[in-house]
Amino acid sequence: MSAPVAIPGLDRAPTKHRRLLDWVRETAELTTPDAVVWCDGSDEEWQRLTDQLVESGALVRLNDELKPNSFWARTDPSDVARVEERTYICSVDESDAGPTNNWMAPSDMKSTMTELYRGCMRGRTMYVIPFCMGPLTAEKPMFGVEITDSAYVVASMRIMARMGSAVLDALGGDADFVPALHSVGAPLEPGAEDVAWPCSDTKYISHFPETREIWSFGSGYGGNSLLGKKCFSLRIGSAMGRDEGWLAEHMLILRLTSPEGKVYHVTGAFPSACGKTNLAMLEPTIPGWKVETLGDDIAWMRFGADGRLYAVNPEYGLFGVAPGTDYTTNPNAMRTIAKGNSLFTNVALTDDGDIWWEGMGEPPAHLTDWKGRDWTPESGELSSHPNSRFCTPIKQCPILADSYEDPNGVPIDAILFGGRRATTVPLVSQSRDWAHGVFQGATLSSETTAAAVGQVGVVRRDPMAMLPFIGYNAGDYFRHWIEMGKGGGDAADTDKLPKIFYVNWFRRDDDGKFLWPGFGENSRVLKWVVERLEGTADAVDTAVGHVPTPEALDTDGLDLTREEVSAALAVSDEEWRAELPLITEWFEKFGDKLPGVLWAELDALKARLGVT
Ligand code: GDP
Ligand code: PGA
Ligand code: MN
Ligand code: MN
Numbered sequence: 001m002s003a004p005v006a007i008p009g010l011d012r013a014p015t016k017h018r019r020l021l022d023w024v025r026e027t028a029e030l031t032t033p034d035a036v037v038w039c040d041g042s043d044e045e046w047q048r049l050t051d052q053l054v055e056s057g058a059l060v061r062l063n064d065e066l067k068p069n070s071f072w073a074r075t076d077p078s079d080v081a082r083v084e085e086r087t088y089i090c091s092v093d094e095s096d097a098g099p100t101n102n103w104m105a106p107s108d109m110k111s112t113m114t115e116l117y118r119g120c121m122r123g124r125t126m127y128v129i130p131f132c133m134g135p136l137t138a139e140k141p142m143f144g145v146e147i148t149d150s151a152y153v154v155a156s157m158r159i160m161a162r163m164g165s166a167v168l169d170a171l172g173g174d175a176d177f178v179p180a181l182h183s184v185g186a187p188l189e190p191g192a193e194d195v196a197w198p199c200s201d202t203k204y205i206s207h208f209p210e211t212r213e214i215w216s217f218g219s220g221y222g223g224n225s226l227l228g229k230k231c232f233s234l235r236i237g238s239a240m241g242r243d244e245g246w247l248a249e250h251m252l253i254l255r256l257t258s259p260e261g262k263v264y265h266v267t268g269a270f271p272s273a274c275g276k277t278n279l280a281m282l283e284p285t286i287p288g289w290k291v292e293t294l295g296d297d298i299a300w301m302r303f304g305a306d307g308r309l310y311a312v313n314p315e316y317g318l319f320g321v322a323p324g325t326d327y328t329t330n331p332n333a334m335r336t337i338a339k340g341n342s343l344f345t346n347v348a349l350t351d352d353g354d355i356w357w358e359g360m361g362e363p364p365a366h367l368t369d370w371k372g373r374d375w376t377p378e379s380g381e382l383s384s385h386p387n388s389r390f391c392t393p394i395k396q397c398p399i400l401a402d403s404y405e406d407p408n409g410v411p412i413d414a415i416l417f418g419g420r421r422a423t424t425v426p427l428v429s430q431s432r433d434w435a436h437g438v439f440q441g442a443t444l445s446s447e448t449t450a451a452a453v454g455q456v457g458v459v460r461r462d463p464m465a466m467l468p469f470i471g472y473n474a475g476d477y478f479r480h481w482i483e484m485g486k487g488g489g490d491a492a493d494t495d496k497l498p499k500i501f502y503v504n505w506f507r508r509d510d511d512g513k514f515l516w517p518g519f520g521e522n523s524r525v526l527k528w529v530v531e532r533l534e535g536t537a538d539a540v541d542t543a544v545g546h547v548p549t550p551e552a553l554d555t556d557g558l559d560l561t562r563e564e565v566s567a568a569l570a571v572s573d574e575e576w577r578a579e580l581p582l583i584t585e586w587f588e589k590f591g592d593k594l595p596g597v598l599w600a601e602l603d604a605l606k607a608r609l610g611v612t
Helices: 018-031 043-056 106-117 151-160 165-171 228-244 276-280 331-338 434-442 474-484 491-496 519-534 562-569 573-588 596-608
Strands: 035-038 059-061 071-073 087-089 125-133 142-148 178-183 204-208 213-217 247-249 251-257 263-269 290-295 299-303 309-312 317-321 343-345 348-350 389-393 414-418 428-430 445-447 459-461 499-503 540-542 545-547
Touching: 018 106, 018 125, 018 142, 018 178, 043 059, 043 071, 043 151, 106 178, 106 204, 106 213, 125 151, 125 165, 125 228, 142 151, 142 165, 142 228, 151 228, 151 317, 151 343, 151 389, 178 228, 204 228, 213 228, 228 247, 228 299, 228 474, 247 474, 251 276, 251 299, 263 276, 263 519, 276 290, 276 317, 317 331, 331 389, 414 434, 414 519, 428 519, 434 474, 434 499, 434 596, 474 596, 499 519, 573 596
Parallel strands: 035 125, 071 343, 087 204, 142 178, 178 213, 263 414, 414 499
Antiparallel strands: 059 071, 125 142, 204 213, 247 299, 251 263, 251 290, 299 309, 317 389, 343 389, 428 499, 428 545, 445 459, 540 545
């Protein structure tokens, strides 16, 4: 047996948690960092890390009067988004990863990645970040521990998750946690100069659903490196939800209050960069309605003792798409970041030390762009990467709902599924019932965006906006959704299920212009949703569900003709008939795993479209 390696900090562990200590030691011995730091989440730690990152050139401190305690980061131009091609679900059986995920046997992945991790933290500090997804006051707090060699990741995790000493204390000596290992994969040789954004050309984002482990290598970009978010809360979370009877979903959560003071809670699943953050923070344009934010990306939903479905946001921050965010589109996001304490990645820097991005009004005469070059309005290139992000504490959101910290969550009245479709999909439709709603979700389609590496604007099926995030076989995931529709145990409870709607803010006219103004005006759609829950709003029964009549939608004060509203709401049987072979092809991927109920829904849709 070899003697234990002496790595400064390794033995200064402020915990007696055996499994954690063993894992940290094992990882340090494999990755051989220069030092180990146990993160406490304190202001002092934030100060020290951000100072260090400024010193090394990884961050630029913004003007303290404009954006207090905030920083500008630029990634390597190759490391700007989630890497779906390099994301793996390493279940023991390949069939448990299913046809929508990349798969490798856990033992093969572990041997490949162990060789990548060997010595990979040389010349760097290894940080240990205890974190908790969701409130620490939960009956069963959802603990994780991330090990990373990136100080940028530590700073970002401090914004995005509850982390530090309080979590480590709550973890105690034996609580369960998800181990999440991250390395940028760029060891620093003695005497070598570091780059501002270390990363590797070899990337793996791997998940081991049975053992609830995450191994990430080679990327510093948030979606690949902040392992509490997509990796734990969605991929591992969804596998936990399958086993334990709950749902981990790619959903915003909002609270809506009507002019009469009635309160509703709505979740919405839209693919990445399709409007979740904006809807979550919406400022209604219709008088008397109020929206409060609960979450902008992830919802964990389980049945309460009263048979209703409750949602919790496991996150602590907002990781929002920057371009397009402005006081006209998302004033509450602007107010949130104005309070400071934020990280901005791949946006542009103004000459007075503020940030700027496309969509924020008139461009200044000069900027430093996301690649660090001089930029002027004549440059003919975007100043900010289309997937540039703001990372900011959710507690700073001026319309955060008071129930945000409630470990039991909020009871959900309506679920919205939505995508980005230039054609075919109407502004809003209500599903006939739960099974039809699951069909709408399972067949959801959307144009790809810059949030993932790859071609933008290609229509693909993105079931429940979870295509890149389902941690198991999507056929089993559909079955789980159907099962959840049986309610909280008692058959009568199906009345209490949320009603399901399908929205599309992104339909275009023949000139390519959006048919619906979107943003704050989406409150008009929320109003119709509420009126449907109350049974007071009119709808036409179309082939794809109940769609508002143009009169049923409140368009008072909206600068749209009746024809334009009708065009946004139109259901063309011909366009939908063209979707049928695509849906059939999609469903066939799942073979026996596809619940028969969904084939029956497809048959019913065909019948309504007059196809036999
Ligand atoms: P998320 O990634 O799902 O949270 O999406 P975001 O809310 O960050 O929005 C992604 C992009 O879509 C941003 O550029 C927004 O400005 C834009 N967007 C969001 N909501 C709407 C809308 O209602 N209409 C239109 N046309 N664009 C929107
Ligand atoms: P988004 O979150 O959904 O807000 O874009 C990040 C992502 O999904 O990559
Ligand atoms: Mn997301
Ligand atoms: Mn978002």
